[in-house]
Amino acid sequence: MVATSLVASPAVAPLLLAVDFDGTITMRDTLHVIVDEHGRDGVWDALEPDLRAGRITIEQAMSRQFSEVKAGPEEIFALVRERAGVRDGILELVEFAESEGHRLVIMSAGFRSVIDQVLGDLGLQHLEVVSNEALFSEQGCTLVFSDDRGEVCTLCDRRCKRHALSVRHQGEPIVFVGDGISDRCVSGMADLVFARSYLADWLDERGDAYVPFDDFHQVIEGVRAFQRGEQVAA
């Protein structure tokens, strides 16, 4: 039975806002911050030929790299607090999404415990987060890759963010905000993309439209303009 809704339609259609974490919500990628301080020099360079040749996966390479990170969680969280930084306007973006009825999901290839620390400091621990996890210890860090990544993506041949966004998508327009390699594929699902850094360069090369951003105030303005039907991405 289909009930007639007594609730008025919202003035603007709800959106699904998918926001990357590292280098997007944070100013610096927390994985880089951690490896710069605690990683062993040359580990990644030594893995690179095997990675390029497809003999090991990106997950295996990351696991090897992080196994050399020998520090407990408190030390790691203090380091991230000190060095990662938070991009201006994230609190306002969350408030905007919540007051206008948009869903906001954080989609990260990074680590839940680190993300939770940063979000907790901001009072945003209630946000939905899709990510992997890292178990930090003095004996070496163990990475736990999420089951939420589904099967290998047919576009990029990796377990990418597309799966997690697909299963959450309920037909509303998608806005994606990101900066990195792990955002390439998923950005193609969005109706409106905000990009910076590597992702912006990659979209430029492909001739795909996006809106550049330095802070989340610009993202809010861009979303509002998009909702007014203005052409915001170029």
Ligand SMILES: [Mg+2]
């Ligand atoms: Mg990123």
Ligand SMILES: [Zn+2]
């Ligand atoms: Zn993909």
